[in-house]
Amino acid sequence: MKSSPKYYLILFLTVAAYFGVSKFIFDKVYGTIHIVIDELFHIPQGLAYCERNFTYWNPKITTLPGLYLVSAAVLGSHFQCNTYNLRFINLIASCINLILFASILKFVYGNTSYVKTVWQALNLALLPPLYFFSHVYYTDTLSLTFLLVFSGFVNKFKLLNFIFGLCSVVMRQTNVVWVAMIFGHKLLYIFIKSSRVFGNQYLTKAKLSRQSLIAKDLDASKLKRYYGISDLFNALFYHITTCFVTFFKFITLQDFLDLFLHSITLISFLAFVYINGSIVVGDKGAHEAALHLPQLFYFLIFYAVFALPYVLVKLRTTLSLIFSNKIKVVFICILFVGIVHFNTIVHPYLLADNRHFTFYIWNRWYGKYDFAIYASVPIYVFLLFSLYDNLRQQNCISFLMPYTVCLFLVLALQKMLEVRYFIVPYIVLRLRFVRPSFKIILFEFVWYLTLNCAAFYVFFNKDVVWKDFDYSQRIIW
Template identity: 75%
Template sequence: MNSRTKYYLSLLITVAVYFGVSNVVFNKVNDTIHIVIDELFHIPQGLAFCERNFTYWDPKITTLPGLYLVSAAFLGSYFQCNVYNLRFINLIASCVNLLLFASILKFVYGSNNYFKNVMQALNLALLPPLYFFSHVYYTDTLSLTFLLMFSRLCFTNRHKLLILIFGLASVLMRQTNIVWIAMVFGHKALDIFIRSSRVFGNQNLTKVKLSKTSLIARDVDSSKLKRYYGLSDFFVALKYHVSTCMITFFKFLSLQDMLILFTHCIILSSFVAFVYVNGSIVVGDKKAHEATLHIPQIFYFLLFYCVFGLPYVLTKTLSTFKLMITNKLKIVFLGLLFALIVHYNTVTHPYLLADNRHYTFYVWNRWFGKFDYAIYATIPLYVFLLCNLYDNLRNQNCISFLLPYSVCLFVVLALQKMIEVRYFLVPYIILRLRFVKASNLIIGFEFLWYLIINIVTFYLFFNKEILWKDFNYAQRLIW
């Protein structure tokens, strides 16, 4: 049996086991409660669409109708319209996500070690908040499916029409996906920006003429991630292209590059048109989701990384401390900057303080909201985690990814007032897919860690009842 056959066989077995176990959990969830928090809005909307009532719209819903349109495509004509089947769409989507994770990892790291790729794909599918929402009727799982498909197609850039379709569909599932489409566009454009300056600008620096096919102009790492560009390369390229009015940038572009950038521009401009017509990025309940500057969201994302990226945090702990020691002045500056940010920009959404059905409610009220010093006491952890994250990324990525990602991370998180664990899922998954190739020990630790968290969270979901006067049935604790 060759390695290719082993890979697909192991992937097939993994998906089958994943679906079998998840289906047992799914049935238990379905038997436990018929409405989980925001399903109060999503399920009636999904039922209306699958019954072909496309005129009904709940004004409390803030996302575009992608989830409900997919529901209508599969339910009603072929399967019965009910809560079970609506939720089941996300369970199927989670299996598709597992396959997409495996495909992306295989492309990035190659197929030499199929076991690692399949196990990492399984771990990503088991990422606890993502795994939980794969059992209920929320937008997150299916939204990720379309975004992963879009990203996978962008690796080869061969199918422009499919890239356009899945890009638009991912935004139709969740508006914030436009930010990650913009990141892919920025990554591609910045990569060409730097490479074109190396080919044409090198003549001005060293008097040596290079061709477009030279080693310095091509992708030179088999992982397909590393490009060897630093921040200095960006500034050199910027200086060069400004002095030449970007002429050589367009001269460097191939027809393939122009077509793929144009495809991205169609998606981005379509979204701009939507925002202009709608008057906001939010559909429906706009007052509850107004854009607010909330920079500490980046710090809360670092805490998310600490919990769910724990194996990678621990692996790099010693090297992170060494990195911090050799950059003492920068660390002190970061600490002071973070102190100013948390002092002047820590805000709380009313939902966070009132809704005891989410873990964030307990974290906030038992730490940040309980002690006045808490927002400052956590600063050293923020600084360490930022350095640790950089340590996990620096040897596998370059400025053409890190710069667009950082900008997009700020846009998608720091303009949100409400703290939601779900908002951190896509940013974390993007980073997780770009960590340096993990050892078997780390992958095994990650699997056991996620397994433990999932067991605990589902145990609490099934056994902890939260009574609200507004409902005649017990509420449950979720992410």
Template identity: 40%
Template sequence: MHKYLWPVLLPMLFLAYSLPLFLRVYATAPNVIDEEFHLRQGLHFCNKRFDVWDPKITTFPGLYLVSLILIPMNACTELGLRCISLAAATVNVVLLYKIRQRLLGGAHGQLAALDAITLAALPPLYFFSHLYYTDALSLTTVLLFYYYWHKESHLQAAVFAAASVLLRQTNVVWVGMCFAVLALDVLTGNYARVKRIKRQQVELLNPKTLFSMLTSYRLLGRSIWQILRKGCYYLIIILPFVFFVFLNGSIVIGDKRAHEATLHVPQLFYFSIFALIFGVSNTLHELRPTLRWLAREKLIVLFLLGVGLLIVKWNTIVHPYLLADNRHYTFYIWNRFYGRYQWFKYAMVPFYIFALALLHSGLQHMRTSFKLMFWIAVLLVLCFQRLLELRYFLIPFVVYRLHTQPLAKSRWAEWLELSCYVALNALTFYIFFTKEITWQNFNEPQRIIW
């Protein structure tokens, strides 16, 4: 019964409390920060002016191509364009439920529903679901791709994977992650059959195991054939994208100077704090195991602290946008703490190490291929971005949170997480509605957002 009830009830519930807020946001500010470019470009496409392109836009035109669905409805307006994000966010609730239920098992329908509505209410994600940005729709395509990938419907998965890259270039990393997990799982499964052991007994990161795999040419040949047969659709996306980056000289189009690829490892630290704070249930579940590990592995912890301090000292990059744009929360966090006190960025290193250890603990139940490729994907997505932007953390966090393991029959931690999200959303929208900022080059008052 619940299997069919939740996919209907969840989007209805999401729309019931989101639609009045959505209309209030539009009445308050029909144009928010980068929407100046997105809305204008969306209207060009919606009105079939495909030859017009704003050089300030750095993403592929996926969002604007989707906007063409408004033409038959005569809804090519700013409000109509924003409705695309709200519709995508509503679809996301169903996809989050289906993926979470699949990962937990069919007996956890209520928990999957709770986690789905919680993730849909993730404050930065929920806020941008009310604006004409790529975030909500980009997540929709990634979730569709991931859902079909889990079902091993690789052709359907590849279609949505391609759509996700059209919406945001960095989504190609998640396509690569899933292809790599598929490849490692095939190789591991074949190795286990040859050795007549269980797949779980294969120590993938053991140098002897790797050497044995790579020197068994018969095993490699059979595995490569199976990998190509299953994953060829993903390679059709990945290889041309690599060729595009080579020709373009950058992953972005348009304003490349503001988005130059630069090694920026502290982004991983900022993400760990983001996941620690917003992943309330996982943080509470993994607190004791993490503290026990930190107490047991003192030498490793000291080494990580030393490495963290060196990274912070030599690789902290401050993008000019972070210092100049007072319409984002990150501006205030940086200027009131990191920028004001020289010692603050070093004092945060123990918290970074703790947060990373806790996140790692939250994935211990997953197979090695996923853990390895997930963290590589996170590094690729985040650690070549100069700008500290919370929107970059959304898909990595959602993918992570979907795989966390509930540890208790009582769901108090999950309910607490949802309560925190609701309270933070209420505060965020209150600030957005009541706080105005005057910019000389804008006639309308500006407002603070994530």
């Protein structure tokens, strides 16, 4: 969809209103507390980098120094480097994220209302956990900025795409998983489409020349818009029988360059993990990798809370889907019960740190009742079908398979339960939902405003006293 002055005017007014309200909240957050939990490590590190002291490193910091490098580039020489300005970098980044969300949604939904596009972008910027961390000096907001820019350059500027992909990993290591997802999506798409274009007799019953008009427009037409699992198996059988010759013939120079540049990022990261001995930089004892499958169930709860309008609008079709797949539902229930029984892990921080909402949720449900982990299984099953229901009409196996693998890697291999870990996986899914109506967008907007108001009310009014600190702590996501 071509942009018009009307689109830019709507976007400008929305960003201006968003910044104005957020700046008011930002100042109130700053006036309430100058150090929010992990800022105890982040702020001194940012100050050190602003002073060009790149040898100092706090061993409690787990992420790579991307946030502090950006801080050093923006502050120090041009602006005063202090807590207020360090946090302010994330507030500006959140405004940039709003603009990037609008650009991506405009591309995803194509010819749709400018108001709907920008409004959805605003909703994503207001996603409560993301919105809160836009007011403090954490890595999440700016990390997402680089990831969104990276995804926006995938099919345009190859070198910039590579640079921002690399930068997103330097901002936060887990972003490498989403670089890998783009790589896997591209590879699978070429893998399946090449089998169709070169005359996969198991699909088209006819062998086509690559130069034929039908081959060139095969998947742009209504013949096949989204690939399913059967397309993948047929493609695999076809390429095996042809010794993968047509697969390599189909890859263009641009495709090869894309895959090559993504490979450099992925191989570089593997080298870093090998040399470092872990994916985290510091505090390795508290962040050891471990198989923790229930993290995927907690992500479904995250989806239920923050995609509530989409869960409710699909409620009837989701229930119909469940009742029409009774045998599968029973099997999934048994599987989930086995997973929560044998693989539920409770990290010590979850039980000890009463400055996070997860502490109260866990101790008032999962930790309080022995049956809670089993009683939650039907909810997980329902939400799994609900998520599938929201994705099935708008997605392709070339996205769903890499996404599922990457979701497993980013969530199910860590012990600690933190709401922040679910932000990017959810945003990736939210950008793939079927085009919503104005009513759903309005519901989402009101729902997010309600949750944000509740979260900030608790933050501003609930003190948590720790003997090790001479100031009151606050409760956050």
